Amino acid sequence: xxxxxxxxxxxxxxxxxxxxxxxxxxxxxxxxxxxxxxxxxxxxxxxxxxxxxxxxxxxxxxxxxxxxxxxxxxxxxxxxxxxxxxxxxxxxxxxxxxxxxxxxxxxxxxxxxxxxxxxxxxxxxxxxxxxxxxxxxxxxx
Amino acid sequence: xxxxxxxxxxxxxxxxxxxxxxxxxxxxxxxxxxxxxxxxxxxxxxxxxxxxxxxxxxxxxxxxxxxxxxxxxxxxxxxxxxxxxxxxxxxxxxxxxxxxxxxxxxxxxxxxxxxxxxxxxxxxxxxxxxxxxxxxxxxxxxxxxxxxxxxxxxxxxxxxxxxxxxxxxxxxxxxxxxxxxxxxxxxxxxxxxxxxxxxxxxxxxxxxxxxxxxxxxxxxxxxxxxxxxxxxxxxxxxxxxxxxxxxxxxxxxxxxxxxxxxxxxxxxxxxxxxxxxxxxxxx
Numbered sequence: 001x002x003x004x005x006x007x008x009x010x011x012x013x014x015x016x017x018x019x020x021x022x023x024x025x026x027x028x029x030x031x032x033x034x035x036x037x038x039x040x041x042x043x044x045x046x047x048x049x050x051x052x053x054x055x056x057x058x059x060x061x062x063x064x065x066x067x068x069x070x071x072x073x074x075x076x077x078x079x080x081x082x083x084x085x086x087x088x089x090x091x092x093x094x095x096x097x098x099x100x101x102x103x104x105x106x107x108x109x110x111x112x113x114x115x116x117x118x119x120x121x122x123x124x125x126x127x128x129x130x131x132x133x134x135x136x137x138x139x140x141x
Numbered sequence: 142x143x144x145x146x147x148x149x150x151x152x153x154x155x156x157x158x159x160x161x162x163x164x165x166x167x168x169x170x171x172x173x174x175x176x177x178x179x180x181x182x183x184x185x186x187x188x189x190x191x192x193x194x195x196x197x198x199x200x201x202x203x204x205x206x207x208x209x210x211x212x213x214x215x216x217x218x219x220x221x222x223x224x225x226x227x228x229x230x231x232x233x234x235x236x237x238x239x240x241x242x243x244x245x246x247x248x249x250x251x252x253x254x255x256x257x258x259x260x261x262x263x264x265x266x267x268x269x270x271x272x273x274x275x276x277x278x279x280x281x282x283x284x285x286x287x288x289x290x291x292x293x294x295x296x297x298x299x300x301x302x303x304x305x306x307x308x309x310x311x312x313x314x315x316x317x318x319x320x321x322x323x324x325x326x327x328x329x330x331x332x333x334x335x336x337x338x339x340x341x342x343x344x345x346x347x348x349x350x351x352x353x354x355x356x357x358x359x360x361x362x363x364x365x366x367x368x369x370x371x372x373x374x375x376x377x378x379x380x381x382x383x384x385x386x387x388x389x390x391x392x393x394x395x396x397x398x399x400x401x402x403x404x405x406x407x408x409x410x411x412x413x414x415x416x417x418x419x420x421x422x423x424x
């Protein structure tokens with residue numbers, strides 16, 4: 001099984017991950033900040049309204065609000081997944097900045113073989129279940 | 142040493158030299174597939190690798206031949222013009238099966254992304270202009286509720302009509318710039334949800350299908366009363382598009398991209414939007 005990070009050139013036609021994801025991340029952060037400034041709120045979660053249990057997205061907005069106010073521990077508790085996504089966005093954007101400044105040709109990519117892909121898939125499903133269990137506990141206290 | 146193999150714009154994976162050689166002979170890999178391994182400065186077609194030169198590589202499978210000679214669809218794939226732009230909207234909305242059967246597998250990201258920008262940008266601009274016109278005619282009446290809403294920040298409540306228009310225009314511009322990029326995120330989620338079924342089109346296929354469908358329906362979805370009819374059809378077309386691109390049964394796609402998101406809340410938002418469009422007050 002192989003799961004690792006490799007530095008390699010982009011193949012012809014490959015998505016420019018060093019441009020797209022920082023753009024998505026910075027655009028999303030700017031949009032979220034502007035949205036919170038207005039005081040407008042999002043519609044309530046219908047899954048929660050009908051079942052009394054949080055959905056996988058519940059807590060995400062509260063996590064974002066805490067992040068805007070730099071309360072990192074509270075943000076992590078409200079939605080660990082969203083927190084990790086934002087943290088990954090920050091790290092990837094920092095890496096992309098270094099990549100562009102150095103005018104590098106080798107790009108960081110995940111290198112996974114077939115078996116590694118299966119392991120990652122099942123791990124992902126397991127993590128989602130654990131995440132939901134945490135949400136059910138923390139958001140319904 | 143491990144060899145990375147890609148069939149642009151999709152990476153096929155990492156394989157041993159023996160696996161690649163066997164794959165070339167069996168037809169799993171094509172001579173035109175790109176290969177790279179550590180130490181190389183660029184990707185090179187497998188047919189140019191010395192290691193595989195002695196293999197009797199079969200020509201590309203015949204199933205690719207009709208796709209290569211057929212007219213690519215939607216029309217936007219054939220070139221950028223106003224005619225192709227409107228033909229694409231028509232192809233996607235009215236003829237999704239043939240359209241997504243003929244979507245070239247080897248196409249890149251750029252065409253689908255540019256179509257999405259061109260579908261969203263002008264509609265948002267038009268919406269802002271209409272809103273500005275309404276504000277100019279009856280701004281105080283329109284903003285009366287907002288100015289009385291104590292839940293909003295004080296500065297939002299105290300905005301003049303012109304400043305409110307500027308705020309809405311700025312947010313709309315941000316949306317027009319940002320929304321097409323969100324397709325990268327939605328398509329990643331779509332791809333993950335389809336993975337258990339073994340989708341053939343990869344992440345790129347998800348992105349191209351989602352971009353053409355969301356772009357093709359963007360204008361119609363925003364028209365009052367038309368939107369509530371169009372929105373369910375957009376969901377159906379999206380299922381058709383993904384099933385054709387990934388060569389999966391429609392019900393498998395429906396489970397992954399309709400049922401599961403519905404259960405985990407995205408569907409709640411859909412119900413809310415649908416409910417508001419049909420005149421309901423929401424839950």
